[in-house]
Amino acid sequence: MTQMQTKPVAEEPPVPRKAWHDRFFRLTERKTTVSREVRGGITTFVAMAYVILLVPLILGGVTDMNGDKLSIAQLTTATAFSAGLSTVLMGLVGNVPLALAAGLGLVPVVAFQAAPHMTWPQAMGLVILMGVIIVIMAATGLRTMIINAIPVALKNAIGVGIGMFIALIGLVSAGVVGHGEATGPPVTLGSGGHLSGWPVVVFAVGLLVMLALFIRKVPGALLISIAIATVVAVIINANATIDPKSWGPVVPETPEKLLAAPDFGLMFNVDLIGGFASAGALTASIVLFTLVLTGFFDAMGTIFGVCDEAELLDEKGTMPGLGKVLTVDGVGQVIGGAAGGAGATVYVESATGVGEGSRTGLTSVVTGGLFIAAIFFTPIAAVVPIQAAAPALVLVGALMMTQARKIDWNDLEVAVPAFLTIALMPFTYSITNGVGAGLIAYVVIKAARGKFKEVHWLLYVVSAVFLAYFGINAIELAFGG
Numbered sequence: 001m002t003q004m005q006t007k008p009v010a011e012e013p014p015v016p017r018k019a020w021h022d023r024f025f026r027l028t029e030r031k032t033t034v035s036r037e038v039r040g041g042i043t044t045f046v047a048m049a050y051v052i053l054l055v056p057l058i059l060g061g062v063t064d065m066n067g068d069k070l071s072i073a074q075l076t077t078a079t080a081f082s083a084g085l086s087t088v089l090m091g092l093v094g095n096v097p098l099a100l101a102a103g104l105g106l107v108p109v110v111a112f113q114a115a116p117h118m119t120w121p122q123a124m125g126l127v128i129l130m131g132v133i134i135v136i137m138a139a140t141g142l143r144t145m146i147i148n149a150i151p152v153a154l155k156n157a158i159g160v161g162i163g164m165f166i167a168l169i170g171l172v173s174a175g176v177v178g179h180g181e182a183t184g185p186p187v188t189l190g191s192g193g194h195l196s197g198w199p200v201v202v203f204a205v206g207l208l209v210m211l212a213l214f215i216r217k218v219p220g221a222l223l224i225s226i227a228i229a230t231v232v233a234v235i236i237n238a239n240a241t242i243d244p245k246s247w248g249p250v251v252p253e254t255p256e257k258l259l260a261a262p263d264f265g266l267m268f269n270v271d272l273i274g275g276f277a278s279a280g281a282l283t284a285s286i287v288l289f290t291l292v293l294t295g296f297f298d299a300m301g302t303i304f305g306v307c308d309e310a311e312l313l314d315e316k317g318t319m320p321g322l323g324k325v326l327t328v329d330g331v332g333q334v335i336g337g338a339a340g341g342a343g344a345t346v347y348v349e350s351a352t353g354v355g356e357g358s359r360t361g362l363t364s365v366v367t368g369g370l371f372i373a374a375i376f377f378t379p380i381a382a383v384v385p386i387q388a389a390a391p392a393l394v395l396v397g398a399l400m401m402t403q404a405r406k407i408d409w410n411d412l413e414v415a416v417p418a419f420l421t422i423a424l425m426p427f428t429y430s431i432t433n434g435v436g437a438g439l440i441a442y443v444v445i446k447a448a449r450g451k452f453k454e455v456h457w458l459l460y461v462v463s464a465v466f467l468a469y470f471g472i473n474a475i476e477l478a479f480g481g
Contacts (some may be wrong), residue, residue, distance in 0.1 A: 011126060012024045013305055018029065021034070021362070023098060025037070025095060025360040025361055025362045026095065026348070026360060027359075027360060027362070029193050030312075030359040030360055031359070032357060032358070032359040032360060033218075034362065036219075036356065036357040036358065036359075037097075037220075037271075037358055037359070037360055037362040037366065038362070038366050039219065039220045039223055039356045039357070039358075039359030040097060040352075040353030040354065040355075040356040040357060040363040041097075041353060041358070041362070041363040041364065041367040041368075041369075041370070042223055042366060042367075042368025042370065043220075043222045043223045043226070043353050043355070043356045043392065044097070044099050044350055044352055044353035044358070044363065044367045045099070045366070045367045045370040045371065046223065046226050046384055046389055047226070047349040047352040047353075047389045047392050047393065048083075048099060048101055048347055048349045048367070049250075049374070049384055049389070050182065050249055050250055050386050050389065051083065051101045051102065051104075051347075052076060052079055052080050052083075052371075052374055052378060052382075053076070053249045053250055053382060054104075054249045055075065055079045055101075055102045055104075055107055055167070055341065055342065056072045056075035056076045056079060056341075057417070058107055058108075058111060059075050059107065059110075059111055059341070059342065060072045060075055060223060061111075061403055062111045062115045063115070063116070063122050064115045064116070064119050064123070065115075065116060065117055065118055065119060065278060065279075066116065066119055067215075067474060068119070068120065068465035069470070070120060071263065071265060071266075072262070072265070073263040073264045074265040074266045074338055074340065075266070075340075075341050076263075076315055076378060077262040077263050077266075077375055078264075078266045078267070078336075078339040078340045078341030079101065079102050079339075079341040079342075080371050080372070080374045080375045080378070081262075081335040081339050081341075081371075081372065081375055082101070082102065082332070082335050082339040082341055082343075082344045082356065083099070083101035083102065083265075083344055083368070083371040084342050084368045084369065084370075084371030084372030084373075084374070084375070084424035085335055085368065085372070086101075086328070086331070086332035086335050086336070086344040086367065086368070086370030086443055087099045087100050087101075087344075087364050087365075087367050087368030087371060088364065088365055088372070089328050089331060089332070089368075090325070090328045090329075090332070090346075090361065090364045090368075091360075091361030091362060091363065091364030091365035091366075091367075091368060092361060092365065093324050093327075093328050093361075094095075094278070094324045094325040094350050094361060094364075095321065095324075095329050095360055095361035096303075096307060096310070096321075096325055096360070096361055096364070097306070097310055097350060097353050097354055097358035097359060097360060097361065097363035097364055098302075098303065098306060098307075098346045098347075098350045098364060099346070099347050099349065099350045099364055099367045099368070100328075100329070100332045100344040100345055100346055100347065101344055101345075101347055101371070102336055102341055102342040102343065102344055102345075103130055103294075103295065103298060103342070103343060103344070103345035103347075106127075106291060106294055106295055106298075106342055106343055106345065107342050109287065109290050109291055109294060110123050110126075110127060110291075110342050113286075113287050113290065113343070114275065114279075114284075114287045115285055117275075117278060117279035117280075117284075117287075118274065118275040118278040118279045118284070119271065119274070119278065120266075120340070121267075121269050121270050121271040121274070122271045122274040122275035122278055122279075123275060124269070124270045124271075124337045124338070124340055125270050125271045125272040125273060125274060125337070126275050126284065126287055126288050126291060126337075127291065127333060127336060127337030127342060127343045128143070128270060128272060128333070128334050128337035128338060129272065129288060130288060130291040130295055130333055130337075130343060131295075131330050131331065131332070131333025131335075131336075131337060131343055132330070132334060133288075133292050133330075134292065134295060134296060134326075134329065134333060135327055135330035135334070136175050136328035136330075137296070137326075137330075138326035138327040138329075138330050139222060139311070139323075139327060140324065143296070143323075143326045144322055144323050144326065145458060146458050146462060147300055147304070147322065147326075149456035149458045149459050149462075149473075150439070150459070151414065151442065152317035152406075153406075153407050153408065153414040153417075153418055154414070154417060154418060154421060154438050154439070154442060155304050155313075155317045156308070156317070156403045156404070156406040156407050156418070156434060157307035157404075157407060157417070157418035157419075157421040157438060158300075158301045158305055158421060158431075158434070159304060159308045159309065159403040160400060160401055160403050160404045160407075160418075160422045161301070161305075161421050161422040161423075161424075161431070161434045162301055162302060162305035162306075162351075162400060162424035162425060162431060163305070163351075163396070163397040163398070163399070163400025163401045163403070163423060164397060164401070164425060164426040165348065165397075165398055165425040165426045165429075165434075166348045166349070166351065166393045166396060166397045166400075166432065167393060167394045167396075167397025167398065167426075168397075168426040169348075169390075169393055170389075170390035170392070170393030170394040170397065171390070171394060172478060173248065173386040173387070173390045173393075173460065174199065174200060174203035174386070174387045174390040174391075175179055175190060175191070175195070175197060175203070175246075175387070176189070176190060176195065176200060176203065177189070177190075178190050178191045178192070178265075197242075197246050198236045198237075198240055198242050198246070199233075199246050199247055199248075199385065199387045200387070201232075201236070201463075202229050202232055202233045202236065202385065202387040202388060203384075203387040203388075203390055205228070205229055205232050205393060206225050206226065206228065206229030206232075206388050206390070206391040207225075207388070207390075207391035207395070209224075209225045209229070210222060210225035210226075210227055210391045210392065210395055211395065212341075213225060214355075214395060216427075220356065222352055222355055222356055222392045222395070222432075223356065223357075225391060225392070226384065226388050226389055226391075226392060227386070229388035229391065230252060230383060230384050230385070230388040232250045232388075233252035233385050233387065233388055233411075234383065236252075237251065237252045237253060238253075238254070247385045247386075247387070248385065248386045248387075249385060249386065250383070250384060250385045251382075251385065252381055252383055252384070252385045252388070253383070254383070255379035255380060255382065255383060255455075257379055257381070258377060258379060259334065259355060259377065259379070260376065260377070260378045260379055261376075261378055262375040262376060265340075266339065266340025266341065267338070267339055267340060268338055268340075270337065270338060270340075271341055275287075282476070282479060283476075286472060286476055289468075289469075289472075290469070290472065291343075293432065293465065293466075293469050294430075294432050295329075295333055295343060295345055297431065297432040297435045297436070298345060298346075298430075298431045298432050299326075299329045299345050299346045300435070301425075301431040301432075301434070301435050302345075302346045302347065302350070303322075303325060303326075303346055304317075304319070304432065305348070305351070305400060305403075306346075306348070306350045306351045306354055307319055307401075308403060309354050309355075309360065309396075309399065309400055310354045310359050310480060311359070312359070329345060329346055332344035332345060333345065333348075348431075349392075349393065351396040351397075351399075351400060352389075352392040352396050353367070354396070354397060355392065355395065355396045355399060370407045404422075411480075412445075413442075413445050413446065413449070413451075414442070416445060417438040417439070417441040417442035417445065418438065418440055419439050420434070420441050421434045421435060421436040421437065421438030422434065423436055423440075424437045432469075436466035436469060436470065437466075439459060439462060439463050439466060440463045440466055440467065442459070443455055443459055443460060443463045444463075
Protein backbone atom coordinates (compact mmCIF):
# COMPACT_ATOMS: atom_id res chain seq x y z
CA MET A 1 0.00 0.00 0.00
CA THR A 2 1.45 3.26 -1.03
CA GLN A 3 1.75 5.88 1.69
CA MET A 4 0.25 9.24 0.92
CA GLN A 5 2.78 12.05 0.94
CA THR A 6 1.67 15.07 2.92
CA LYS A 7 2.45 18.46 1.49
CA PRO A 8 4.60 20.46 3.88
CA VAL A 9 2.76 23.42 5.37
CA ALA A 10 4.48 26.70 4.68
CA GLU A 11 5.37 28.49 7.85
CA GLU A 12 3.94 31.98 8.25
CA PRO A 13 6.59 34.67 8.41
CA PRO A 14 7.08 35.93 11.96
CA VAL A 15 5.29 39.16 12.83
CA PRO A 16 7.95 41.84 13.13
CA ARG A 17 8.30 43.10 16.68
CA LYS A 18 7.53 46.77 17.10
CA ALA A 19 10.19 49.11 18.39
CA TRP A 20 9.92 50.04 22.07
CA HIS A 21 8.87 53.61 21.33
CA ASP A 22 6.12 52.34 19.01
CA ARG A 23 4.81 50.04 21.75
CA PHE A 24 5.13 52.66 24.50
CA PHE A 25 3.41 55.50 22.62
CA ARG A 26 1.16 53.21 20.53
CA LEU A 27 2.20 54.93 17.31
CA THR A 28 1.01 52.24 14.91
CA GLU A 29 -2.26 51.79 16.79
CA ARG A 30 -3.01 55.49 16.44
CA LYS A 31 -1.87 55.56 12.81
CA THR A 32 0.98 58.01 13.22
CA THR A 33 4.75 58.09 12.81
CA VAL A 34 7.76 59.38 14.71
CA SER A 35 8.42 62.11 12.16
CA ARG A 36 4.82 63.32 12.34
CA GLU A 37 4.90 63.39 16.13
CA VAL A 38 8.20 65.29 16.17
CA ARG A 39 6.86 67.84 13.69
CA GLY A 40 3.76 68.24 15.83
CA GLY A 41 5.85 68.69 18.96
CA ILE A 42 7.99 71.38 17.37
CA THR A 43 4.92 73.13 15.95
CA THR A 44 3.21 73.17 19.34
CA PHE A 45 6.32 74.58 21.00
CA VAL A 46 6.69 77.31 18.40
CA ALA A 47 3.01 78.24 18.79
CA MET A 48 3.46 78.41 22.59
CA ALA A 49 6.96 79.90 22.82
CA TYR A 50 5.49 83.35 23.45
CA VAL A 51 4.43 82.09 26.90
CA ILE A 52 8.07 82.10 28.01
CA LEU A 53 8.13 85.87 27.51
CA LEU A 54 4.49 86.88 27.99
CA VAL A 55 3.93 85.37 31.45
CA PRO A 56 7.08 86.97 32.95
CA LEU A 57 6.04 90.31 31.43
CA ILE A 58 2.62 90.06 33.15
CA LEU A 59 3.91 88.85 36.49
CA GLY A 60 7.01 91.04 36.39
CA GLY A 61 4.86 94.13 36.84
CA VAL A 62 3.06 92.71 39.87
CA THR A 63 3.74 94.11 43.34
CA ASP A 64 2.89 91.91 46.32
CA MET A 65 1.66 93.12 49.72
CA ASN A 66 5.24 93.95 50.76
CA GLY A 67 5.85 96.07 47.68
CA ASP A 68 8.28 93.53 46.23
CA LYS A 69 8.54 92.96 42.49
CA LEU A 70 9.64 89.74 40.83
CA SER A 71 12.71 89.22 38.66
CA ILE A 72 11.96 88.77 34.95
CA ALA A 73 14.92 86.38 34.65
CA GLN A 74 13.64 84.21 37.50
CA LEU A 75 10.09 84.23 36.12
CA THR A 76 11.32 83.24 32.67
CA THR A 77 13.22 80.27 34.09
CA ALA A 78 10.24 79.23 36.25
CA THR A 79 7.81 79.49 33.33
CA ALA A 80 9.94 77.47 30.91
CA PHE A 81 10.93 74.84 33.50
CA SER A 82 7.40 74.18 34.76
CA ALA A 83 6.04 74.04 31.20
CA GLY A 84 8.75 71.60 30.13
CA LEU A 85 8.54 69.22 33.06
CA SER A 86 4.70 69.18 33.08
CA THR A 87 4.48 68.59 29.34
CA VAL A 88 7.00 65.74 29.40
CA LEU A 89 4.99 64.11 32.22
CA MET A 90 1.83 64.46 30.16
CA GLY A 91 3.50 62.67 27.27
CA LEU A 92 4.97 59.84 29.35
CA VAL A 93 1.99 59.27 31.67
CA GLY A 94 -1.04 60.45 29.71
CA ASN A 95 0.25 59.58 26.20
CA VAL A 96 -1.72 62.41 24.61
CA PRO A 97 -0.49 65.35 22.48
CA LEU A 98 -1.21 68.00 25.12
CA ALA A 99 1.26 70.68 26.20
CA LEU A 100 1.12 72.53 29.52
CA ALA A 101 2.33 75.96 30.62
CA ALA A 102 1.35 78.70 33.04
CA GLY A 103 -2.37 79.18 32.39
CA LEU A 104 -3.27 82.60 31.03
CA GLY A 105 -6.65 82.23 32.72
CA LEU A 106 -4.92 81.56 36.04
CA VAL A 107 -2.09 84.12 35.82
CA PRO A 108 -4.41 87.17 36.20
CA VAL A 109 -6.07 85.58 39.25
CA VAL A 110 -2.67 85.07 40.88
CA ALA A 111 -1.38 88.49 39.81
CA PHE A 112 -4.38 90.68 40.59
CA GLN A 113 -6.45 88.79 43.15
CA ALA A 114 -3.84 86.98 45.23
CA ALA A 115 -0.55 88.92 45.09
CA PRO A 116 -1.89 92.30 46.30
CA HIS A 117 -3.11 90.65 49.54
CA MET A 118 -0.14 88.38 50.32
CA THR A 119 3.50 87.68 49.54
CA TRP A 120 4.49 85.88 46.33
CA PRO A 121 5.49 82.67 48.15
CA GLN A 122 2.04 82.69 49.81
CA ALA A 123 0.35 83.17 46.43
CA MET A 124 2.32 80.20 45.10
CA GLY A 125 1.13 78.26 48.15
CA LEU A 126 -2.46 78.77 46.99
CA VAL A 127 -1.50 77.58 43.51
CA ILE A 128 -0.03 74.39 44.98
CA LEU A 129 -3.16 73.85 47.10
CA MET A 130 -5.24 74.26 43.94
CA GLY A 131 -3.16 71.59 42.24
CA VAL A 132 -3.47 69.24 45.21
CA ILE A 133 -7.26 69.64 45.22
CA ILE A 134 -7.43 68.94 41.48
CA VAL A 135 -5.18 65.87 41.87
CA ILE A 136 -7.42 64.55 44.68
CA MET A 137 -10.50 65.07 42.52
CA ALA A 138 -8.80 63.19 39.68
CA ALA A 139 -7.45 60.40 41.90
CA THR A 140 -10.83 59.76 43.50
CA GLY A 141 -12.53 59.68 40.12
CA LEU A 142 -14.71 62.71 40.91
CA ARG A 143 -13.24 64.78 38.11
CA THR A 144 -13.79 61.98 35.60
CA MET A 145 -17.38 61.49 36.86
CA ILE A 146 -18.15 65.18 36.33
CA ILE A 147 -16.68 65.16 32.83
CA ASN A 148 -18.49 61.96 31.83
CA ALA A 149 -21.77 63.41 33.17
CA ILE A 150 -21.63 66.22 30.61
CA PRO A 151 -23.74 65.42 27.52
CA VAL A 152 -21.89 64.57 24.31
CA ALA A 153 -23.47 67.55 22.52
CA LEU A 154 -21.98 69.97 25.05
CA LYS A 155 -18.59 68.27 24.78
CA ASN A 156 -18.75 68.83 21.03
CA ALA A 157 -19.76 72.43 21.66
CA ILE A 158 -16.75 72.88 23.91
CA GLY A 159 -14.50 71.82 21.04
CA VAL A 160 -16.19 74.26 18.66
CA GLY A 161 -16.03 77.06 21.21
CA ILE A 162 -12.33 76.46 21.78
CA GLY A 163 -11.81 76.58 18.02
CA MET A 164 -13.43 80.02 17.86
CA PHE A 165 -11.54 81.08 20.99
CA ILE A 166 -8.07 80.20 19.70
CA ALA A 167 -8.90 81.71 16.29
CA LEU A 168 -9.84 84.95 18.03
CA ILE A 169 -6.64 84.80 20.09
CA GLY A 170 -4.69 84.52 16.84
CA LEU A 171 -6.55 87.37 15.13
CA VAL A 172 -6.24 89.70 18.12
CA SER A 173 -2.57 88.86 18.62
CA ALA A 174 -1.87 89.54 14.96
CA GLY A 175 -3.66 92.90 15.00
CA VAL A 176 -6.42 91.80 12.60
CA VAL A 177 -9.07 92.25 15.30
CA GLY A 178 -8.72 95.29 17.53
CA HIS A 179 -10.41 96.94 20.50
CA GLY A 180 -13.07 99.46 19.55
CA GLU A 181 -13.43 103.00 20.82
CA ALA A 182 -15.65 103.83 23.79
CA THR A 183 -18.39 105.21 21.54
CA GLY A 184 -18.07 102.59 18.80
CA PRO A 185 -18.33 98.81 18.44
CA PRO A 186 -16.44 96.78 21.07
CA VAL A 187 -14.24 95.14 18.43
CA THR A 188 -13.10 96.36 15.03
CA LEU A 189 -11.06 95.33 12.03
CA GLY A 190 -7.52 96.17 13.07
CA SER A 191 -7.04 99.53 14.74
CA GLY A 192 -9.85 101.98 14.08
CA GLY A 193 -11.50 99.80 11.45
CA HIS A 194 -8.44 99.41 9.20
CA LEU A 195 -5.55 96.97 8.88
CA SER A 196 -2.20 98.70 9.26
CA GLY A 197 1.39 97.99 10.18
CA TRP A 198 4.07 95.52 9.15
CA PRO A 199 3.13 92.93 11.81
CA VAL A 200 -0.23 92.44 10.08
CA VAL A 201 1.63 91.89 6.80
CA VAL A 202 3.70 89.16 8.46
CA PHE A 203 0.49 87.49 9.68
CA ALA A 204 -1.11 87.71 6.24
CA VAL A 205 1.95 86.21 4.53
CA GLY A 206 2.11 83.43 7.09
CA LEU A 207 -1.61 82.63 6.82
CA LEU A 208 -1.66 82.55 3.00
CA VAL A 209 1.44 80.36 2.82
CA MET A 210 0.02 78.08 5.52
CA LEU A 211 -3.32 77.68 3.74
CA ALA A 212 -1.63 76.90 0.42
CA LEU A 213 0.72 74.32 1.96
CA PHE A 214 -1.97 72.74 4.16
CA ILE A 215 -4.48 72.36 1.33
CA ARG A 216 -1.78 70.69 -0.76
CA LYS A 217 -1.11 68.37 2.24
CA VAL A 218 2.55 69.31 2.48
CA PRO A 219 4.10 67.60 5.56
CA GLY A 220 4.99 70.17 8.19
CA ALA A 221 2.81 72.85 6.58
CA LEU A 222 2.22 74.73 9.83
CA LEU A 223 5.84 74.60 10.95
CA ILE A 224 7.20 75.62 7.54
CA SER A 225 4.79 78.55 7.38
CA ILE A 226 5.75 79.75 10.87
CA ALA A 227 9.43 79.58 9.90
CA ILE A 228 8.83 81.55 6.68
CA ALA A 229 6.77 84.19 8.49
CA THR A 230 9.49 84.51 11.15
CA VAL A 231 12.18 85.10 8.50
CA VAL A 232 9.96 87.71 6.85
CA ALA A 233 9.40 89.38 10.22
CA VAL A 234 13.13 89.51 11.00
CA ILE A 235 13.89 91.04 7.59
CA ILE A 236 11.10 93.62 7.93
CA ASN A 237 12.09 94.56 11.46
CA ALA A 238 15.71 95.03 10.39
CA ASN A 239 14.96 97.21 7.37
CA ALA A 240 11.73 99.10 8.08
CA THR A 241 11.00 101.90 10.50
CA ILE A 242 8.70 100.23 13.00
CA ASP A 243 7.79 100.66 16.64
CA PRO A 244 9.07 97.55 18.50
CA LYS A 245 5.95 97.62 20.70
CA SER A 246 3.78 96.89 17.66
CA TRP A 247 5.16 93.32 17.59
CA GLY A 248 3.86 92.55 21.10
CA PRO A 249 5.86 90.56 23.65
CA VAL A 250 8.35 89.17 21.10
CA VAL A 251 10.34 91.43 18.74
CA PRO A 252 11.78 89.49 15.76
CA GLU A 253 15.44 90.37 16.08
CA THR A 254 18.53 88.32 15.37
CA PRO A 255 19.74 87.34 18.85
CA GLU A 256 23.07 88.74 20.04
CA LYS A 257 23.81 85.45 21.83
CA LEU A 258 22.49 81.92 21.72
CA LEU A 259 22.79 80.94 25.39
CA ALA A 260 21.54 82.51 28.62
CA ALA A 261 22.11 81.19 32.14
CA PRO A 262 18.87 80.20 33.94
CA ASP A 263 17.98 81.73 37.30
CA PHE A 264 16.20 79.32 39.67
CA GLY A 265 15.82 81.89 42.46
CA LEU A 266 12.05 81.36 42.78
CA MET A 267 12.25 77.56 42.96
CA PHE A 268 10.61 76.05 46.06
CA ASN A 269 10.15 79.48 47.67
CA VAL A 270 6.64 78.66 48.88
CA ASP A 271 4.43 79.32 51.90
CA LEU A 272 1.49 76.91 51.75
CA ILE A 273 -0.95 78.40 54.26
CA GLY A 274 0.45 81.86 55.02
CA GLY A 275 -1.94 83.48 52.53
CA PHE A 276 -4.93 82.72 54.74
CA ALA A 277 -3.35 84.75 57.56
CA SER A 278 -2.14 87.63 55.37
CA ALA A 279 -5.23 88.09 53.21
CA GLY A 280 -7.83 86.73 55.58
CA ALA A 281 -9.63 83.40 55.37
CA LEU A 282 -12.48 84.71 53.19
CA THR A 283 -10.32 86.46 50.58
CA ALA A 284 -7.84 83.57 50.36
CA SER A 285 -10.69 81.04 50.11
CA ILE A 286 -12.35 83.00 47.28
CA VAL A 287 -9.05 83.19 45.40
CA LEU A 288 -8.53 79.45 45.90
CA PHE A 289 -12.11 78.70 44.76
CA THR A 290 -11.62 80.80 41.62
CA LEU A 291 -8.30 79.10 40.87
CA VAL A 292 -9.75 75.59 41.26
CA LEU A 293 -12.82 76.28 39.14
CA THR A 294 -10.86 78.05 36.40
CA GLY A 295 -8.11 75.41 36.37
CA PHE A 296 -10.61 72.55 36.39
CA PHE A 297 -12.86 73.62 33.53
CA ASP A 298 -10.27 75.39 31.38
CA ALA A 299 -8.30 72.15 31.29
CA MET A 300 -11.40 70.00 30.83
CA GLY A 301 -12.55 72.01 27.84
CA THR A 302 -9.11 72.03 26.25
CA ILE A 303 -8.51 68.31 26.83
CA PHE A 304 -11.75 67.31 25.16
CA GLY A 305 -11.55 69.85 22.37
CA VAL A 306 -7.99 68.92 21.37
CA CYS A 307 -8.34 65.16 21.94
CA ASP A 308 -11.57 65.04 19.93
CA GLU A 309 -9.71 66.71 17.07
CA ALA A 310 -6.98 64.08 17.50
CA GLU A 311 -9.67 61.35 17.29
CA LEU A 312 -8.88 60.03 20.77
CA LEU A 313 -12.50 59.99 22.00
CA ASP A 314 -14.87 57.07 21.56
CA GLU A 315 -18.40 57.22 20.17
CA LYS A 316 -19.77 58.13 23.62
CA GLY A 317 -17.48 61.13 23.90
CA THR A 318 -15.31 59.54 26.60
CA MET A 319 -11.55 59.11 26.50
CA PRO A 320 -9.62 56.03 27.62
CA GLY A 321 -6.96 56.92 30.16
CA LEU A 322 -8.67 60.19 31.06
CA GLY A 323 -7.87 59.76 34.75
CA LYS A 324 -4.13 59.82 34.08
CA VAL A 325 -4.44 62.93 31.92
CA LEU A 326 -6.45 64.77 34.56
CA THR A 327 -4.03 63.76 37.30
CA VAL A 328 -1.02 65.05 35.35
CA ASP A 329 -2.88 68.32 34.76
CA GLY A 330 -3.27 68.72 38.51
CA VAL A 331 0.37 67.81 39.08
CA GLY A 332 1.28 70.50 36.56
CA GLN A 333 -0.39 73.06 38.82
CA VAL A 334 1.74 71.87 41.73
CA ILE A 335 4.91 71.97 39.62
CA GLY A 336 4.14 75.50 38.44
CA GLY A 337 3.51 76.72 41.97
CA ALA A 338 6.67 75.07 43.29
CA ALA A 339 8.70 76.61 40.46
CA GLY A 340 7.37 80.04 41.38
CA GLY A 341 5.74 81.04 38.10
CA ALA A 342 2.00 80.13 38.46
CA GLY A 343 0.44 76.72 37.81
CA ALA A 344 0.92 74.87 34.53
CA THR A 345 -2.22 73.71 32.74
CA VAL A 346 -3.18 72.34 29.31
CA TYR A 347 -2.92 74.86 26.47
CA VAL A 348 -5.27 75.22 23.52
CA GLU A 349 -2.21 75.75 21.29
CA SER A 350 -1.74 71.99 21.59
CA ALA A 351 -4.22 71.86 18.73
CA THR A 352 -1.55 73.19 16.36
CA GLY A 353 0.43 69.98 16.84
CA VAL A 354 -2.71 67.95 16.25
CA GLY A 355 -3.13 69.94 13.06
CA GLU A 356 0.22 68.48 11.98
CA GLY A 357 -1.10 64.98 12.67
CA SER A 358 0.00 64.43 16.28
CA ARG A 359 -1.82 61.62 18.05
CA THR A 360 0.39 60.48 20.95
CA GLY A 361 2.41 61.61 23.94
CA LEU A 362 5.61 61.56 21.90
CA THR A 363 4.57 65.00 20.68
CA SER A 364 4.37 66.22 24.27
CA VAL A 365 7.79 64.78 25.09
CA VAL A 366 9.25 66.75 22.16
CA THR A 367 7.44 69.95 23.14
CA GLY A 368 8.41 69.57 26.79
CA GLY A 369 12.03 68.88 25.87
CA LEU A 370 12.12 72.08 23.83
CA PHE A 371 10.68 74.06 26.76
CA ILE A 372 13.39 72.70 29.04
CA ALA A 373 16.05 73.50 26.43
CA ALA A 374 14.58 77.01 26.17
CA ILE A 375 15.75 77.61 29.75
CA PHE A 376 19.22 77.90 28.24
CA PHE A 377 18.24 79.13 24.76
CA THR A 378 15.77 81.89 25.61
CA PRO A 379 17.42 84.29 23.10
CA ILE A 380 16.46 81.92 20.26
CA ALA A 381 12.93 81.37 21.60
CA ALA A 382 12.57 85.14 21.65
CA VAL A 383 12.88 85.42 17.85
CA VAL A 384 9.44 84.11 16.76
CA PRO A 385 6.84 86.92 16.97
CA ILE A 386 3.24 86.10 17.79
CA GLN A 387 2.22 87.25 14.30
CA ALA A 388 4.19 84.35 12.81
CA ALA A 389 2.53 81.75 15.07
CA ALA A 390 -0.99 83.26 14.98
CA PRO A 391 -1.91 81.81 11.53
CA ALA A 392 -1.67 78.31 13.06
CA LEU A 393 -4.25 79.28 15.67
CA VAL A 394 -6.62 80.57 13.00
CA LEU A 395 -6.27 77.49 10.78
CA VAL A 396 -6.65 75.04 13.66
CA GLY A 397 -9.65 77.03 14.90
CA ALA A 398 -11.26 76.53 11.51
CA LEU A 399 -10.58 72.79 11.64
CA MET A 400 -12.10 72.48 15.12
CA MET A 401 -15.27 74.18 13.90
CA THR A 402 -16.10 71.02 11.95
CA GLN A 403 -17.22 69.42 15.23
CA ALA A 404 -20.35 71.59 15.03
CA ARG A 405 -21.84 69.05 12.62
CA LYS A 406 -22.11 66.55 15.51
CA ILE A 407 -24.59 68.78 17.37
CA ASP A 408 -28.32 68.34 16.71
CA TRP A 409 -29.27 71.98 16.07
CA ASN A 410 -32.93 71.02 15.66
CA ASP A 411 -33.13 69.97 19.32
CA LEU A 412 -33.34 73.21 21.30
CA GLU A 413 -32.65 71.35 24.56
CA VAL A 414 -29.06 70.95 23.44
CA ALA A 415 -28.81 73.59 20.72
CA VAL A 416 -29.27 76.58 23.05
CA PRO A 417 -26.78 75.39 25.71
CA ALA A 418 -24.36 74.47 22.92
CA PHE A 419 -24.67 77.93 21.40
CA LEU A 420 -24.03 79.63 24.74
CA THR A 421 -21.00 77.42 25.31
CA ILE A 422 -19.59 78.24 21.89
CA ALA A 423 -20.39 81.97 21.92
CA LEU A 424 -19.22 82.89 25.41
CA MET A 425 -15.77 81.34 25.08
CA PRO A 426 -14.53 83.85 22.48
CA PHE A 427 -16.84 86.69 23.56
CA THR A 428 -15.64 86.59 27.18
CA TYR A 429 -12.14 85.28 26.43
CA SER A 430 -12.67 82.38 28.83
CA ILE A 431 -13.24 78.65 28.36
CA THR A 432 -14.60 78.39 31.90
CA ASN A 433 -17.31 81.01 31.29
CA GLY A 434 -18.52 79.17 28.20
CA VAL A 435 -18.65 75.79 29.95
CA GLY A 436 -20.47 77.29 32.94
CA ALA A 437 -23.10 79.10 30.91
CA GLY A 438 -23.78 76.04 28.77
CA LEU A 439 -24.18 73.70 31.74
CA ILE A 440 -26.48 76.05 33.64
CA ALA A 441 -28.67 76.54 30.54
CA TYR A 442 -28.80 72.78 29.93
CA VAL A 443 -29.91 72.03 33.49
CA VAL A 444 -32.51 74.82 33.53
CA ILE A 445 -34.02 73.79 30.16
CA LYS A 446 -34.25 70.13 31.15
CA ALA A 447 -35.80 71.05 34.51
CA ALA A 448 -38.29 73.41 32.84
CA ARG A 449 -39.52 70.52 30.71
CA GLY A 450 -39.78 68.21 33.70
CA LYS A 451 -36.92 65.97 32.55
CA PHE A 452 -35.14 65.97 35.87
CA LYS A 453 -34.00 62.35 35.61
CA GLU A 454 -32.24 62.98 32.28
CA VAL A 455 -29.75 65.21 34.05
CA HIS A 456 -26.97 63.53 36.02
CA TRP A 457 -27.11 64.59 39.65
CA LEU A 458 -23.54 65.89 39.47
CA LEU A 459 -24.60 68.47 36.88
CA TYR A 460 -27.01 70.01 39.40
CA VAL A 461 -24.11 70.38 41.83
CA VAL A 462 -21.75 71.75 39.19
CA SER A 463 -24.38 74.23 37.98
CA ALA A 464 -24.84 75.49 41.54
CA VAL A 465 -21.06 75.92 41.81
CA PHE A 466 -21.02 77.90 38.56
CA LEU A 467 -23.84 80.12 39.80
CA ALA A 468 -21.63 80.91 42.79
CA TYR A 469 -18.71 81.50 40.43
CA PHE A 470 -20.62 83.99 38.29
CA GLY A 471 -21.92 85.73 41.41
CA ILE A 472 -18.62 85.68 43.31
CA ASN A 473 -18.43 89.48 43.64
CA ALA A 474 -21.90 89.67 45.17
CA ILE A 475 -21.03 86.84 47.56
CA GLU A 476 -17.83 88.57 48.58
CA LEU A 477 -19.67 91.85 49.24
CA ALA A 478 -22.42 90.06 51.15
CA PHE A 479 -19.90 88.56 53.53
CA GLY A 480 -17.95 91.76 53.95
CA GLY A 481 -15.04 90.90 51.61
